[in-house]
Amino acid sequence: MIKRSLVALFLAVGITVSAQSKLSVEEIYMGMFRSKGMDELQAMKNTNQYTVLNTDRGSRSQQIDLYDYATLKKVSTLLDTKNHKELAEGIDSYVFSSDEKQILIANNSNPIYRHSFTADYYLYDLTTKSLRKVLEQVQEPLFSPNGSKIAYVKANNLYVMDVASGNSTAITNDGEKNAIINGITDWVYEEEFAFVRAFDWSADSKKIAFIRFDERQVPEFSMDIYQKALYPTQEKFKYPKAGEKNALVSLHLVDVASNTKKEVNLSQYNDFYIARMRWTNDANVLCAQVLNRHQNNLDLLFIDGTSAAAKVVLNEKDNAYVDVTDNLTFLKDNSFIWTSEKDGWNHIYLYDKTGKLKNQVTKGAWEVTAYYGFDEKTKTIFYQSTENGSIVRDVYRIGLDGKKKMKLSKQVGTNAATFSPNFEFFINTFSSATVPPTYSLNSAKDGVQVQMIVENSALTEKLKKYDLPTKEFFVLTTEKGHQLNAWMIKPKDFDATKKYPVFMYQYSGPGSQQVANDWLDTNDYWFMMLAQQGYITVCVDGRGTGFKGAAFKKCTQKELGKFEVEDQIDAAKVLGTYAYVDKSRIGIFGWSFGGFMASNCLFKGADVFKMAIAVAPVTNWRFYDSIYTERYMQTPQENASGYDDNSPINHVSKLKGSFLLVHGTADDNVHVQNSMQMIEALVQANKQFDWAIYPDKNHGIYGGKTRIQLFNKLTNFIKEKL
Incomplete structure (x- = not known):
């Protein structure tokens, strides 16, 4: 009896082992094991809500749905493509105006390089529920803060469109392929400084700052394109290899009403990069991060919007190189938060509006890996770090004074956060080497999970038959x-x-x-x-x-x-x-x-x-x-x-x-x-x-x-x- 049971057990185990499915290249690279997520998740700025781009495969339509952070309940569907035949090809991306009453929707996108693309753009008015095509195959359209205008780039020139009339005005007219680019980065900036839009609106919607690239002296690279034609064609583009000439960059300010331009005086620099550029909270102060060619000296400049005069408010040097930061955040009084690895680890610093250091907010033998935002009400900074080991990520809150630090994430693995506008909640994205991505609503006060939003239980179930290591x-x-x-x-x-x-x-x-x-x-x-x-x-x-x-x-x-x-x-x-x-x-x-x-x-x-x-x-x-x-x-x-x-x-x-x-x-x-x-x-x-x-x-x-x-x-x- 015992022997029979052992044999039966052995046979059962043998059958189980042999029945385990084998992975195949076809399954893997056809996307059979993709995880579910929250597509185009965007936190609203004026209400305690967020939007997600959902897809209804049955009707082959997409919806921009609005949800409440506190309850996770769907408030409304802002737009459904099945009601708009113009969007039959779907929504590639979308962005709200500052008052969140208009949505600019991209479709028919055509890639250029890694980040850049042209697309058609539709403007949807949430009040009148009307949709109209406003731009065709343009790059990087951006609402003015007051929502009355949209700046964009087409064929290397910068334009401003009046939303009400639909009329566009050219800000520049010297744009030319492989020669002059206005308001969009060249190939090497896009690839290595990871940004495409090189223009920005001032807070009062009266001015635009933009970077101009003169790449006429940059050596040209060519690639044969074979396709199925009798003769190949050739793609030519400017590509500065190591030690060769870079594009000459210049920074310009435009008064939109009069369409007059001023160039910022950067004559103190030679062979330099403008690695970042944006307006501060002060409508008359532009900032720019300027690097020397070796990238071991970075100046943060504040530029007067009227005179175009520039002054250095912060300087960083390194024996090797200085990393550009995307975490620069201006507070109400134009004091600012900055991240730097000047003490040997990437940490958060607070400077006043003149560039004087007020406080190093975080410190220790670990790195801040993402900056999520600052709650003015509670004077609290939210961030992600490697404090619990370099292979994991956790979400934290800390006072602007560097006190009352608290770990908000609870699971060991990789945690990332999207905070509600009032910093009451955050959506925590978690995964580990054994747990596929989950999305949960958590309290920003103590990190306690309020509710699960998305789990990948179907993927977990699917993987069981493969019995993966x-x-x-x-x-x-x-x-x-x-x-x-x-x-x-x-x-x-x-x-x-x-x-x-x-x-x-x-x-x-x-x-x-x-x-x-x-x-x-x-x-x-x-x-x-x-x-x-x-x-x-x-x-x-x-x-x-x-x-x-x-x-x-x-x-x-x-x-x-x-x-x-x-x-x-x-x-x-x-x-x-x-x-x-x-x-x-x-x-x-x-x-x-x-x-x-x-x-x-x-x-x-x-x-x-x-x-x-x-x-x-x-x-x-x-x-x-x-x-x-x-x-x-x-x-x-x-x-x-x-x-x-x-x-x-x-x-x-x-x-x-x-x-x-x-x-x-x-x-x-x-x-x-x-x-x-x-x-x-x-x-x-x-x-x-x-x-x-x-x-x-x-x-x-x-x-x-x-x-x-x-x-x-x-x-x-x-x-x-x-």
């Missing part, structure tokens, strides 16, 4: 004593007496983070698929990565690819000592900066790594853009050895293992030139390797079946070579 987080200590954050994914049926191949994944770029306790991204599912096929995947954040203080992040200055590569090789050596690791079968993979790293690791660590996959890699920083590269390397003219000593092109002769190189021909970011030069170097070194070129694909290499084909190729390469 989990990420194990640990600190890997190299032989040199460097303590590095890491995670490992082992096969679910892991047997410590066996020897497993190890597939290492990393990105490694300055200030980045891949080892974080948050929910799985698409590639994580791929790593778990590999685990189902008997591979261990490991990710290590080496020196140069972020959230462990400025010293750890900036130690790679002027030598990108030296210490980072050393750490990956040293980490692989440590992994090779584990009893369950086959040290003769360790591979490495990376994309972009990670591709640069994977190439270098295979060449420089030829006796450690059996194979590497490099996707869209930089192969010499001489080929990459000025702002990013020079921030960490200065110019090639100043630091030739820093560029060349760690260029994988110069180490191809050391290749012993298997190498797969992948690139898209329409990569406007890391140009295919990088891989072409690497290919030629490998050919002339008489080295055998594999490569794949994706026609007309950009840095992300996607579209149609592309990702599926690509990741099947990567999977097959791993199975064959590792």
Whole structure:
């Protein structure tokens, strides 16, 4: 009887194990495991409410729905696309006027680069319930604070449209492709300073400030576009590579009523960047963050809106570089909140309106990772930080005087917040490596959860049949004593007496983070698929990565690819000592900066790594853009050895293992030139390797079946070579 039961139990377990579903590349990259969220979540400013863009798949329509923060109940549907045939293609994004009585809706969006796009725009009046098309294929429209006008850019010129009449007035007329841009950033600003709209309204709606880019002297880059035509066409755009000429930038003030312009005098600067620009609460004071070309000196300027005279109110210097802050917040008296890592960690500071330091609000060996806002009523700042470990994020409140700090988030993982306008509540987004994203309403007073809004229970249920392994987080200590954050994914049926191949994944770029306790991204599912096929995947954040203080992040200055590569090789050596690791079968993979790293690791660590996959890699920083590269390397003219000593092109002769190189021909970011030069170097070194070129694909290499084909190729390469 006992024996029969054991046999029956054994058979049952065997059936369960064998019935576990296997992940496939097709499922992963067709989006089968996407989590639910709150699309286009926006907190209102005048009422204690928020809006979400909902989709009704049955009627193929979208709704901008208004909810009450306190009850989470839907107050109303502000707009339903099924009532407006003009919006049949859907809503791409939307923005409210300051009084929240008008909504500007984008659709028919056409991407330009990573962040930029043109779109058609419709204006919806919430009072009259009327919708009208107001702008066609323009960029970055922005309501004036009083809602009477909309400024926008079309064909590199800045315009102002009167909302009532629909008439537009040209503010500039010298805009020209690959020559002059008004009010929109050039390619390199968009990519590296991460903003597109380079104009702003003053608080009284009377003035506009804008940045003008003169890129006539910037060298031009061209890409062949193949498509299916008999002859390829060519896309040309200005791209300043390291050490080459940047666009000349100038800052201008426009009096909208008279359409008269003044240029801000920045003659004290030479070869500089205007990395941020916006009006303060004082309608006559504009501020700008100006960086020198090395980006190790930042001036915060206050500019008089009448005379256009500029004065420095705050200066930051660093031996390496100064990060631009997006957390600059002006209080009612124009004193301001600022974040800086000047004490070695990113923290919050309070300055008066003249730039005199009043108080360092947060301090400690941890980083402020997001600033959420300031409640004037209670003199309280809300923020996100790494106070409980660099791989997790928590939400806090603290007094403006730095006292009465309280942790508001309750779960261990990654917490982020969207606060109600009166700072009474916040919507907490939480996820961890084992819990998909949840959205809950919480009290801003003590963090207590009031109500759950969105759970991903359906995704959790769907994943049960796959019985996926989990990420194990640990600190890997190299032989040199460097303590590095890491995670490992082992096969679910892991047997410590066996020897497993190890597939290492990393990105490694300055200030980045891949080892974080948050929910799985698409590639994580791929790593778990590999685990189902008997591979261990490991990710290590080496020196140069972020959230462990400025010293750890900036130690790679002027030598990108030296210490980072050393750490990956040293980490692989440590992994090779584990009893369950086959040290003769360790591979490495990376994309972009990670591709640069994977190439270098295979060449420089030829006796450690059996194979590497490099996707869209930089192969010499001489080929990459000025702002990013020079921030960490200065110019090639100043630091030739820093560029060349760690260029994988110069180490191809050391290749012993298997190498797969992948690139898209329409990569406007890391140009295919990088891989072409690497290919030629490998050919002339008489080295055998594999490569794949994706026609007309950009840095992300996607579209149609592309990702599926690509990741099947990567999977097959791993199975064959590792």
